[in-house]
Amino acid sequence: MLRTVVLSVLSVHLCWAQNPWEPVPEQGYGLGKHNEFLKYTSEHKDQVKAVFIGASITEYWQQEGKQYWNGFAAKGAVNYGIGGDQTTGVLWRIQNKELDGLHPKVIVVGSGPGENFMGSHTSTSWSDVLRAHKEIITELRAKSPQSKLIVVGHTPYGDHVSNEKSKLINAELKKVADDKTVFYIDISSHLTDASGKQLDSMFRTDHVHLSTAGYKVWSDQMGPLFDRLMQ
Template identity: 25%
Template sequence: MIKLLMLGDSLVEWGNWPKHLPDVFVINRGLAGEMTEELAARLVDEMEDCPDPDAVLVQSGTNNLLMGYMFVPAIFSTMMQRMRLFYPEVPLILCSLMPMPAVPSHEIEQINRELHQVADSINECTFLDLVQPFHEQCLPITHPGFLADQVHLSTRGYQVWGRSIALCLDQLFPDRG
């Protein structure tokens, strides 16, 4: 079973990962309300607490965007470089921001382009684009991906994210089945 360290905000914290990733041992280190710079501040402690994951997934930036704080891709670049130094052989997964209805799509697209560039600049770092799966598999009326607050994920949203993570892990670990 793959050991996946998941770092992020409430979207990570509130996930029912045993249900959505049943073949993965998830170390859930999400903190509701956390901004990216706060994740960066606790990153070393998190890595020291989990010295041997098989993969690390990062999902952050939602709260920065919602609070109107400047989104700084340099924070992600520094975090991912720090993770690469601490975990030289461990695959890193950097998630895109999800297409939240509460935020204009052009803002999410711009940030995701920058996150993709960060992932491309780090060895063995995969950018996990969640926009396309959400657009394809979540329908606003019958299968909404988000709760009424237009930020937090519905059960359907977690199903889509879980499947996307599982597919990514299948590519990174083809012999895991």
Template identity: 30%
Template sequence: MTKKTFLLLFTWLTAVTLYAQQDKSPKYSTYYYQRASLFESLPVTSEDIIFIGNSITDGGEWHELFNNPHVKNRGISGDTTQGVFDRLDAIVNGQPAKIFLMIGINNVPQNEPADTIAAGIRLIVQKIKQVSPETQIYVQSLLPVTTYYNKFYEHTCHWKEIPEINQKIKTVTEKEQVQYIDLFSHFVDAEGQMQKQYTNDGLHLLGKGYLLWKEIITPYL
């Protein structure tokens, strides 16, 4: 074997090894798989009201807020539209009574345009309708964010884009004939960012924020 042939073979083997390692890398975070595996083991029944989303949903003590054991939290911190779609079977196979969905803010740092985020939500809605046609679907708008705290800047720097994303989401709900819930207008300040009384990091909610959220959606429960 010549030196040149050896080098070519070595380069090829290195590339194959690196590709194999990349192919085996997890698609989502370890926390995603921890939560998703738990949700696969927990029952969902036709009496249940399910909250699906990312860290903002994950942080809510929904059954306590509504004093209802049938209200169940299926939020996962860091989740995206694709992540929700990929774990939807564990929820919709139980044919829940209602699903409240809020997802998309973690797609924004990936530079996904509003149309792409809305399309991901549409796929989620369509799958719910297909597998569990009796489930009432409530798609909630994204919340505003604020740059005030200089945290989560990869999210909060996109604050001007959120109204457009919400408009695209609303259009999806109209086409799919499901309920759209506007949370954004209740949390936004005069400049278009999250009111500081509801957050201490610009992205996630304080207790007062969850209480307002509860107040907004109570009529739909």
């Protein structure tokens, strides 16, 4: 049976003594959510058909994106997104039983930077964040080899420096996809105008996270692939 894993845009919890591709245990809110996911995994192993894993952009499917998330949930999708998470935290969660015993057809991972190179951490290189994303893909393939991965590229950011780094990462992430076990989608062109500037209607006022209209774009653009891989 075709198994699919979709990767959704990541914002990840980072200990700055660590590299972005090295796992760091969750703390505070992230640890609480991780424990919730462990409980859900333990109690619903046979019901989970798809997993969305990542940071805030993933978690907010159940906020701004709720009306579109319900369509994925009806097909057996669960949301393992944690707002404020970073690549280091996502890696740690994969290695610490969040997916153990699950056999999803699809895993969706979002690849947003979160604090990886924004805010006070702008010196973090795009190549280091790319390495972290590739490590997440490797970990997911090892943890759930029967699944298909959908890698969702970085969405546009209001900050120019972060946006340019994201474009470089997306160009390299696209090369990882083989359209057999790993699939890549980039919805950026649907969220910007002809000059590449964010469409205000697609984003929250922070110019990072998607609005309800932005989640509709994501749902519309990913939906056909998701449904095909779920068969």
